[in-house]
Amino acid sequence: MAAQDQATAPGTSRSLARSRPRYGESVIKVVLMAAAMISVATTIGIVAALLEPTIEFFSEISFGEFFGSTTWGPLFNPAHFGVWPIIVATLEITLIAVVVAVPLGLAAAIYLSEYATPRVRKIFKPVLEVLAGVPTVVFGFFALAFVTPLLRDWFPFLDLEAKNALAAGLLVGVMIVPIVASLSEDSMAAVPNGLREGSYALGASKMLTSVRVVVPAAFSGIVAAVILAISRAIGETMIVAIAGGFKAVFTFNPTNEMSTMAAFIAQAGSGDASVGSIAYKTIFAVGSLLFIMTFVMNWFSARLVQKYREVYD
Amino acid sequence: MQNVSVRGPEVPRNIEALDPVFTVSDLSVFYGAYEAVRGVDLTIGNREITAMIGPSGCGKSTVLRCFNRMNDLIPGARPAGKIFFHDEDLYGDHVDPIEVRRRIGMVFQKPNPFPKSIYDNIAYGPKVNGMKGKMDSIVEEALIKAALWDEVKDKLKQNALSLSGGQQQRLCIARAIAVKPEVILMDEPCSALDPIATTKIEDLMQELARDYTIVIVTHNMQQAARVSDRTAFFTAEVDDAGERHGRLVEFDETSRIFTNPSDKRTEDYITGRFG
Ligand SMILES: Nc1ncnc2c1ncn2[C@@H]1O[C@H](COP(=O)(O)OP(=O)(O)O)[C@@H](O)[C@H]1O
Ligand SMILES: [Mg+2]
Numbered sequence: 001m002a003a004q005d006q007a008t009a010p011g012t013s014r015s016l017a018r019s020r021p022r023y024g025e026s027v028i029k030v031v032l033m034a035a036a037m038i039s040v041a042t043t044i045g046i047v048a049a050l051l052e053p054t055i056e057f058f059s060e061i062s063f064g065e066f067f068g069s070t071t072w073g074p075l076f077n078p079a080h081f082g083v084w085p086i087i088v089a090t091l092e093i094t095l096i097a098v099v100v101a102v103p104l105g106l107a108a109a110i111y112l113s114e115y116a117t118p119r120v121r122k123i124f125k126p127v128l129e130v131l132a133g134v135p136t137v138v139f140g141f142f143a144l145a146f147v148t149p150l151l152r153d154w155f156p157f158l159d160l161e162a163k164n165a166l167a168a169g170l171l172v173g174v175m176i177v178p179i180v181a182s183l184s185e186d187s188m189a190a191v192p193n194g195l196r197e198g199s200y201a202l203g204a205s206k207m208l209t210s211v212r213v214v215v216p217a218a219f220s221g222i223v224a225a226v227i228l229a230i231s232r233a234i235g236e237t238m239i240v241a242i243a244g245g246f247k248a249v250f251t252f253n254p255t256n257e258m259s260t261m262a263a264f265i266a267q268a269g270s271g272d273a274s275v276g277s278i279a280y281k282t283i284f285a286v287g288s289l290l291f292i293m294t295f296v297m298n299w300f301s302a303r304l305v306q307k308y309r310e311v312y313d
Numbered sequence: 314m315q316n317v318s319v320r321g322p323e324v325p326r327n328i329e330a331l332d333p334v335f336t337v338s339d340l341s342v343f344y345g346a347y348e349a350v351r352g353v354d355l356t357i358g359n360r361e362i363t364a365m366i367g368p369s370g371c372g373k374s375t376v377l378r379c380f381n382r383m384n385d386l387i388p389g390a391r392p393a394g395k396i397f398f399h400d401e402d403l404y405g406d407h408v409d410p411i412e413v414r415r416r417i418g419m420v421f422q423k424p425n426p427f428p429k430s431i432y433d434n435i436a437y438g439p440k441v442n443g444m445k446g447k448m449d450s451i452v453e454e455a456l457i458k459a460a461l462w463d464e465v466k467d468k469l470k471q472n473a474l475s476l477s478g479g480q481q482q483r484l485c486i487a488r489a490i491a492v493k494p495e496v497i498l499m500d501e502p503c504s505a506l507d508p509i510a511t512t513k514i515e516d517l518m519q520e521l522a523r524d525y526t527i528v529i530v531t532h533n534m535q536q537a538a539r540v541s542d543r544t545a546f547f548t549a550e551v552d553d554a555g556e557r558h559g560r561l562v563e564f565d566e567t568s569r570i571f572t573n574p575s576d577k578r579t580e581d582y583i584t585g586r587f588g
Contacts, residue, residue, distance in 0.1 A: 117388070194425035198485070200386060202438035202492055203415030212441065217428050 050291060053284035060278060066285070072248035072259070074282040075268060081282070083289065085250040089165060089258035090290075093240055096169025096254060097176060097233040102226060104173075105180025106215070109222075112181070113188040114210045125182065132178035140242030143171040148243065158255050163245030165254040171243060172236050176229035183228065187221020188214050220305040227301040231294050237262040261290050332359040334496060334526045335380060335403075340394035342375050342384065349375050350559040353394070355545055357496075362518060362527045364537035364567065367547030367582070372559025373530040376547075377498050379403075380528060381417040382410040415442055418489030422501040424481035426473035426488070431465050434473045434484055438492035451491055459487030460517050479510025486517065490525075497521065499529040503536065515540050534583055537567065544570040546579045 058066070061081045069082030108128070112121050148167040152160050160166065191214050199209040215222065245257035246267050259267070265283055273279035335357035342350040350372035357363050357380075365373045375384070382403065384390040396403040403413065415438075426434050435452040438444075444451065452469070456462040461483045465476070473484055482502055489497055499518075503511040518527055518540050531537050537544050545564040549557045563570065563579045574580045 192425070194421060194423055195427060197383070197386070197419075197421060198425040198427065198488075199437070199441075201381065201383065201414055201419035201421075202441065202488065203411050204438075204441040205411055208441045212437070213427055 047291070050284050050288045053281045054288040057278070057281035057285040060281070061285075070250040072250075072264075074279050075271065075273070079278065082250075083286070085248040086259055086261045086264050086286070087289075088250065088252060089240075089244070089248070090234060090260040090262070090293075092252065092254055092258070093165050093169040093172055093244060093260055094230060094233045096166065097173035097236075098226070098230060100170055100173025101176045101180050101229055101233075105177045105225070105229070106184060106222070108177065108181035109184035109188055110210045110215070112185045114206060114214060125185070128178045128182050132182065134175075136175055136236060136238040137242070139171045139175050140168075140239040143167040143239060143243035147171060160255045161245075161257045163243060163247075163257040165244050165256065165258040168240045168242075168244035168258075169254065171239050172233050175236065175239065176233050179229040179232060180225050183225030184218065184222045187218040187225070190221070191217045223301055223305050227298060230297065234294060234297075235262055235290065237266045241266050261286050265290075331356060331361075333357065333397075334359050334399065335528075336395075336397040337376075338395045338397075340376065340379065340392060340396060342372065342379060343389075343391045343393065344387070345389040347556070348558055351550075353559075353561045355561060355564055357526060357528055358543065359526055360522060360524070361542040362522050362529060362540055364541035364544045365528065365530045365547060366532065366534055366537045366544060367559075367562075368549065369532065370557070370559075371547040371549040373547055374500050375559065377500055377528060377530050378419075380496070380498055381419050382408075382413045383419065385410050415492055416494055417496040417498060418492065418494035419498045420482070420485050420489055420500070420502045423505050424478055424485050426476070426481050426484050428472065428474055430470050431473050431476070431484065432469040434488050435491045438488060442492055444492070455487040455491035458490050458521070459483045460513065460520070461487055477510070479506050479513060482506060482510070482514060483517065486514075486521075490521075494525070496526040496528065499527065501530055501532060504532065511536070534571075538571050541567045543567055546570060546574075546576075546582065548578055548582070 065081050066083050069080070070084045071080040071082045072085040073080040112124055112128075116124065144163070144167070147170060148160060148162065148164060151158065151167060158166075195213050195217055196209055199213045200206075204212070240258075240260045241263045244260060244263060246259045246263055247257040248259040248264070249256060251258070265286055268279055268283050271279075273283065333356045335355070337353055337355040337357075340350065340353040340355075341348055353376060355376075365377065367373055378384045379392050379396060380398075380403075384392065392404060398413075398417075401408070427437060429437070432452055435455050436448050439446075439448065439451050453462065453466075456465060461480060464480060465471075465484075468475075473481065476484060482505075486497070486502075503514050506514065515536065518529065521527060522542075529537075529541065543565065544567045546562045547559055548562050550560050551557050563574060563576045565575070569575075570579060571583055574583065
């Protein structure tokens with residue numbers, strides 16, 4: 001202490017200017033900025049790449065035909081470009097997935113965060129995260145080879161087609177359960193313990209405390225989890241291609257084979273659509289639409305979170 | 314310490330006749346294998362304010378949290394000995410801890426309002442307990458009793474976290490009152506507050522003692538002297554094995570504890586000579 005006091009005592013010549021330049025700092029700053037720029041640039045690049053063929057597409061096919069008719073078959077002859085069948089299929093499979101994943105994921109999150117002992121949680125959480133890493137082709141095959149036959153056995157009156165939106169949606173739901181559960185659990189675990197104690201001290205049960213205090217306090221995190229899960233569901237390709245099929249029929253009946261937007265892109269993209277052909281441009285038009293849908297949903301949910309979140313310090 | 318102002322005659326009550334709400338006998342509390350508190354005998358009088366004072370870590374909170382079975386929520390926490398609430402064994406097999414907590418409210422050290430509106434904070438307890446009656450009037454009554462109504466009546470829909478710390482703590486008291494408990498436990502309710510907010514809470518406690526039994530943990534001796542009827546002084550003792558255990562040293566009317574304690578350790582503590 002004494003030596004230090006002396007060194008900085010008034011009258012000594014030691015200046016407060018930095019003694020040697022800190023190059024490391026500026027190098028790191030540049031590296032980090034470059035990393036940030038790459039992801040921004042990639043996004044811009046994707047948008048730009050989508051944009052040009054999309055504009056070309058709409059110079060050939062009118063908005064009116066694209067959004068105004070309900071027959072889809074860009075790869076057929078004669079080709080049809082009414083996009084509604086694949087939009088409906090996408091939304092319907094996503095809806096089925098959400099109906100499965102939100103209750104299941106939230107229940108799992110509540111269990112892990114509020115009921116499970118630390119030991120159980122320590123085992124369960126990584127298992128959940130492994131589940132999130134299962135290749136979706138596995139889920140797709142499982143839906144086709146196992147779930148659809150099972151559903152046909154149990155509910156013969158449904159008259160399920162061999163490929164159908166129901167089985168695909170269920171398995172997309174299973175696929176996104178870990179996302180909902182894991183991220184929701186994170187945000188519930190971050191709720192201060194004092195809030196739980198405050199609730200218990202008023203004579204609330206564990207269930208009521210979880211549902212009425214912890215879940216609302218973690219609401220913004222839970223919404224973020226669900227949105228991320230929905231984004232994954234909308235874009236999910238493998239499961240819907242394998243178990244949902246490629247037949248684009250304008251129907252709301254999930255027992256039918258349906259082609260989603262992502263499935264169409266996979267189908268057309270892996271076919272022999274030559275560069276510059278209308279089939280090729282259709283891929284980009286559908287891609288742009290998918291992009292916009294995801295974007296709008298993210299924006300909408302950000303607003304929602306802003307409006308309903310419960311802020312705690 | 315003769316000049317410490319003890320709770321004055323403006324609230325005249327005969328504190329001699331002790332009508333027990335809690336009767337604690339030979340209470341020890343374990344956290345796992347660690348005996349945090351050992352051998353406490355204590356009686357909490359009806360509609361009295363009982364203060365628990367003592368140095369930090371001597372087990373005041375631990376004892377307090379036995380009164381509403383809050384310790385049940387801590388894995389490994391286990392009481393031994395007996396606590397009677399009136400003539401019912403608080404830890405008896407038939408006792409539902411949720412019912413216990415409805416009858417015995419608690420206010421915490423750090424104000425912990427829910428991140429909801431002021432109204433919803435108060436309405437929460439009555440709702441989860443399925444209380445009958447018009448919610449608006451339940452909320453209003455609780456806020457009036459907690460001396461907060463005038464300050465918040467025009468902003469009941471505002472988030473409770475927009476209130477100041479002192480207001481938040483009174484909101485927590487109102488929240489506790491709303492479920493119509495018989496006892497209110499307070500664990501250092503003013504330690505996060507400024508002196509003015511502290512005075513308000515102390516006044517409020519005096520007011521509430523007409524209707525409720527209050528047990529308050531405080532590290533502030535003046536506060537205990539100002540507000541309480543009886544004071545329990547705890548300290549930590551080190552046993553032969555080198556483990557610290559909380560012990561109740563002395564329990565008496567507050568005026569006696571602060572003017573004429575019978576134990577040397579109490580005297581040392583209240584005169585500030587505590588090691
Ligand atoms: N949840 C807990 N687990 C283990 N030990 C605890 C726990 N809470 C308190 N203790 C221990 O019990 C003793 C008494 O603590 P506490 O009742 O909080 O004291 P006080 O409120 O008087 O400061 C301390 O030694 C503390 O470390
Ligand atoms: Mg304490």
